[in-house]
Amino acid sequence: MIGAYLDFVRLRFLTMLAYRVNYYSGIVIYAINIGAYYFIWNAVYGGSETLGGMTAAQMSSYVAVSWMARAFYFNNLDREIANEIRDGSVAIQMIRPYQYLAVKMMQGFGEGCFRLLMFSVPGMIVAALLFPVDFPDDPARWLWFAVMLLLSFFINSEINLLTGLFAFFVENNEGMIRMKRVAVDLFSGLVIPLSFFPGWAETALKLLPFQAITYLPGSVFTGTLQGGAIAQAAAVQLFWMVALLAPLALVWRSARRRLFVQGG
Amino acid sequence: MPAIEVHRLRKEFMVQKNREGLAGALRDLFKREYTRVVAVNDISFTIPRGEICGYIGENGAGKSTTIKMLTGILVPTSGDIRVNGFVPYKDREKFVRGIGVVFGQRSQLWWDIGVIESFHLLRKVYRVPPDAFKRRLDELTERLQLGDILNRPVRKLSLGQRMRCELAASLLHNPSILFLDEPTIGLDIVVKTEIREFLKEINREYNTTILLTTHDLQDIEALCSRVIMLDDGKIIYDGSLDELKARWGKGKEVVFRFAAPVRPERLAALTEGLGVEWMIENEYSAKMIIPRGEDALSAAISRVVGKLDIRDMTVSETNTDEIVREIYRSGSAAVTA
Secondary structure (H helix, E strand, O other): OHHHHHHHHHHHHHHHHHOOOHHHHHHHHHHHHHHHHHHHHHHHHOOOOEEOOEEHHHHHHHHHHHHHHHHHHOOOHHHHHHHHHHHOOHHHHHOOOOOHHHHHHHHHHHHHHHHHHHHHHHHHHHHHHHOOOOOOOOHHHHHHHHHHHHHHHHHHHHHHHHHHHHHHOOOOOHHHHHHHHHHHHHHOOOOOOHHHOOHHHHHHHOOOOHHHOOHHHHHHHHOOOOOHHHHHHHHHHHHHHHHOHHHHHHHHHHHHHHOOOOOO | OOOEEEEEEEEEEEEEEOOOHHHHHHHHHHOOEEEEEEEEEEEEEEEOOOOEEEEEEOOOOOHHHHHHHHOOOOOOOEEEEEEOOEOOOOOHHHHHHHEEEEEOOOOOOOOOOEHHHHHHHHHHHOOOOHHHHHHHHHHHHHHOOOOOOOOOEHHHOOHHHHHHHHHHHHHOOOOOEEEEEOOOOOOOHHHHHHHHHHHHHHHHHHOOEEEEEOOOHHHHHHHOOEEEEEEOOEEEEEEEHHHHHHHHOOOEEEEEEEOOOOOHHHHHHHOOOOOOEEEEEEOOEEEEEEOOOOOOHHHHHHHHHHHOOEEEEEEEEOOHHHHHHHHHHHOOOOOOO
16 A cells, blocks of 8 residues: 555656646746845845844855755645545545545655755755855754655645645635745745744744744754754654644544535 | 445535625625535435446436445435445445446546556555456456557547546456446447446446446446436435336327427317327427327327328337436326326
């Protein structure tokens, strides 16, 4: 059965590869974003050494790595699920002996792997040529970052699955999908690192799962977090990955009872 | 143990009501109103192993909803279901290993990849051992003539080719029960015939129980020993096709083609008192139906022929299509005889 789940990763990867031309435009968009944020932050720093606990060099690395990490953990599982519910093809998913949400997660993972290889890695190299990006020189830090990136993927995908499943309860959850996307980009620290928020907001955001998606792995990569704080950050991610399973299971259970299939 | 046992099965849906106007829309925003719709209304039936059973009814009668409850997709509002000894929605993952499902209007194959790749993925999903899979695939390939199309992506197949692949996909894990929801919809007569023959063979050789919904009564005539007819969520007939025909199909029909336009009232007036019915096709053509037991054929024909100029006329027995249409219309197959 594990074999079947792995096949969903492989198939999605191959499908993405077949449609890779769609992604060339994405590379440009990401490059523009990184460039824009780089120049904005340069202006914000002006002459100052450090702001919000980050040096200007750390900030440019943070911007680059956050966007490239986003390419990996980002997926449209919420919209895919909403569409399958709306057009009724979710019925087909229910007659197969597998866990629908697990399959979706694996498909998202296949997509993430594709983007990581075809997009993030080359993109990071290009970004390093254009902007001053400091790569960690400690292999252990790389390892931590890799593990945390994977956890980011799971947390973000769990949030996506939850958002997608709301299509069972409302006629159209498009608005919710968009709201979620903005919330993730803003609250995860992609647009502004958490340490730049006012104190009360930072405290509030640290109680939410979003920071575990971008801010924590980004801070490990740039070296803002050191020593024991790294393991602690990974533990927070792990906590959210497990904690989000509970609402997911609950929503799925009540969604099963609510399910009705459009078109007959 | 019967293949399918259903007892007082019921499914209700809550359908959102949209109130009219801006004020209504605003009120909807805060407090939704719902209407309760009963799609399947306390139905009971049992299907023994190896039977091919046709499940028919008008659009919206509740056929698909029943199939979706029997296959574990929908959770019933109340009532008991046992299929293959399982309660479908409870042990869903274990249960679906033993059934095959084809939805005529939806594909279960993966759109972007080759047919054979879909099959291999299904093999892993259903955990079919490789050698058993190979034997099964070879057999299905031969019987459904899939040889040329196995390597094509699903999106490049014609509807007939796709439907043959869907059937193969639903049988790869050798299920003991096969559910078919409008399997022949949109297919040409050649493919329809092939699929019917194939289903008969499968049923004969593997004793596969088949439950199919269809709007094509030739499917039923070719395949089913038993028919369950549904109307408005209730079973209105459950029995053999022969009996259905014997009880309902004794009437005769006469199709007239007239030389000049004729108004319906004129026809009705002509045959008044004979107990016949008219179905108007257009102003030049009409069908006269003489109910079973009415001995009015020659009287009715002579009255029409005597007064109107006839171009053409055919006499035939009512066929199943009409029987069923008649039952749908009256909403009951409760035979008074």
